Amino acid sequence: MASNDPYAALRYPEFRIFMILRFALVFAWSMQFVVIEWQVYKLTKDPLSLGFIGLMEVIPAMSLALFAGHYVDQVEKRNLLVQCILGFLFISTGLFLLSWPHLTDGLSTSTLMMCIYALVFVGGAVRAFMGPTVFSLFSLLIPKKAYSNGATWSSGAWQLGSVTGPAIGGFAIGWIGVHWSLLFIAVMAGIALLFLLRIPPQPILNTKKGEPIGKSLREGLSFVFRTRIVLGAISLDMFAVLFGGAVALLPVFAQDILKVGPTGFGFLRAAPAVGSLLVMLATAYFPLKRHAGYKLLGAIFVFGLCIIVFGLSSVFWISLVALFISGLADGISVIIRQTILQLKTPDPMRGRVAAVNSMFVGSSNELGAFESGLTARLFGTVNAVVLGGILTLITVTGTGALVPRLRKLDIERDLEEEV
Numbered sequence: 001m002a003s004n005d006p007y008a009a010l011r012y013p014e015f016r017i018f019m020i021l022r023f024a025l026v027f028a029w030s031m032q033f034v035v036i037e038w039q040v041y042k043l044t045k046d047p048l049s050l051g052f053i054g055l056m057e058v059i060p061a062m063s064l065a066l067f068a069g070h071y072v073d074q075v076e077k078r079n080l081l082v083q084c085i086l087g088f089l090f091i092s093t094g095l096f097l098l099s100w101p102h103l104t105d106g107l108s109t110s111t112l113m114m115c116i117y118a119l120v121f122v123g124g125a126v127r128a129f130m131g132p133t134v135f136s137l138f139s140l141l142i143p144k145k146a147y148s149n150g151a152t153w154s155s156g157a158w159q160l161g162s163v164t165g166p167a168i169g170g171f172a173i174g175w176i177g178v179h180w181s182l183l184f185i186a187v188m189a190g191i192a193l194l195f196l197l198r199i200p201p202q203p204i205l206n207t208k209k210g211e212p213i214g215k216s217l218r219e220g221l222s223f224v225f226r227t228r229i230v231l232g233a234i235s236l237d238m239f240a241v242l243f244g245g246a247v248a249l250l251p252v253f254a255q256d257i258l259k260v261g262p263t264g265f266g267f268l269r270a271a272p273a274v275g276s277l278l279v280m281l282a283t284a285y286f287p288l289k290r291h292a293g294y295k296l297l298g299a300i301f302v303f304g305l306c307i308i309v310f311g312l313s314s315v316f317w318i319s320l321v322a323l324f325i326s327g328l329a330d331g332i333s334v335i336i337r338q339t340i341l342q343l344k345t346p347d348p349m350r351g352r353v354a355a356v357n358s359m360f361v362g363s364s365n366e367l368g369a370f371e372s373g374l375t376a377r378l379f380g381t382v383n384a385v386v387l388g389g390i391l392t393l394i395t396v397t398g399t400g401a402l403v404p405r406l407r408k409l410d411i412e413r414d415l416e417e418e419v
Contacts, residue, residue, distance in 0.1 A: 051373020170266020
């Protein structure tokens with residue numbers, strides 16, 4: 001199979017199924033987050049309440065992450081992902097019932113908010129296991145030579161779900177309301193489950209099955225912290241997402257600053273992911289292997305600049321373009337980082353490394369949401385977003401200076417050396 005084959009990973013049937021279910025999961029999760037954001041802000045009119053959505057998810061996600069990584073490395077991945085999706089179905093069904101006026105008419109706003117936050121909390125626990133499981137299952141469906149191409153398509157499925165989920169979520173709020181939008185989310189999660197069942201159970205590659213959890217976790221953490229290129233990629237993304245989390249405040253911009261309503265909110269929420277999706281389509285034909293380190297750092301620097309422009313803008317189309325370009329930059333970053341993690345992580349500890357990545361990166365989305373909500377409450381929404389963009393620029397500049405191996409990374413050269 002030619003090394004420049006843009007469809008290398010897609011030539012494996014099980015990987016194609018994996019792409020479909022990955023899209024369906026990301027679509028459902030992204031749409032659910034958007035719908036809940038809209039409903040919570042509509043109920044409270046408080047940007048800090050949006051931050052609490054992130055906080056309620058990040059607490060269990062971070063608390064369980066290391067245990068989840070150990071557990072994922074010990075068990076069969078397909079069946080574990082089945083259990084994760086069933087958990088997601090429980091959450092989406094609960095949110096659907098909470099949005100049913102006939103059931104909630106007698107509930108106060110504070111009680112309703114507590115119920116929503118409780119389900120989001122359970123979602124954080126589910127996500128702690130789902131991320132490492134998906135990451136580990138990926139590597140079992142294609143050979144190592146196809147990892148780079150597979151990372152491109154996997155990122156593309158994630159971005160496509162991130163495009164259509166928020167966009168459909170924003171439009172669906174206006175078309176069919178929050179209640180039926182949440183039912184549609186549950187249906188999408190069910191579709192993901194049906195496709196997953198078409199993938200047979202996979203072998204467990206960990207030769208240390210049954211290893212004490214303490215020793216297992218120390219090995220996973222030790223690998224991440226001694227592998228500077230992995231640590232640099234994870235840390236860079238963590239701080240960029242933490243400080244550049246402007247999307248958490250999009251309901252405020254859509255309703256109070258740009259005044260574009262749910263339809264405009266859908267466009268704003270989808271704009272970054274549209275940019276990322278276009279990057280995926282381009283990189284399938286023009287890989288980012290050469291000088292990947294410089295491209296990674298440059299992409300995150302551009303991302304920070306776009307966040308600043310978005311924060312300062314009061315014109316809808318300027319805000320839309322800034323978010324779109326931020327998506328282009330983030331798409332480049334995601335593909336390179338995922339390739340680094342897949343190539344540099346040994347098979348027996350993929351769950352643990354993915355769990356550490358989830359603690360650093362995945363949870364930073366929710367911490368970023370809380371940070372954005374808190375700083376918006378303290379300093380104002382615009383100031384919070386601009387400050388986040390500035391801190392992103394400082395972070396990427398510092399990382400480039402402190403981790404020269406990441407700066408000089410060349411994925412194509414590394415693959416040639418392994419061969």
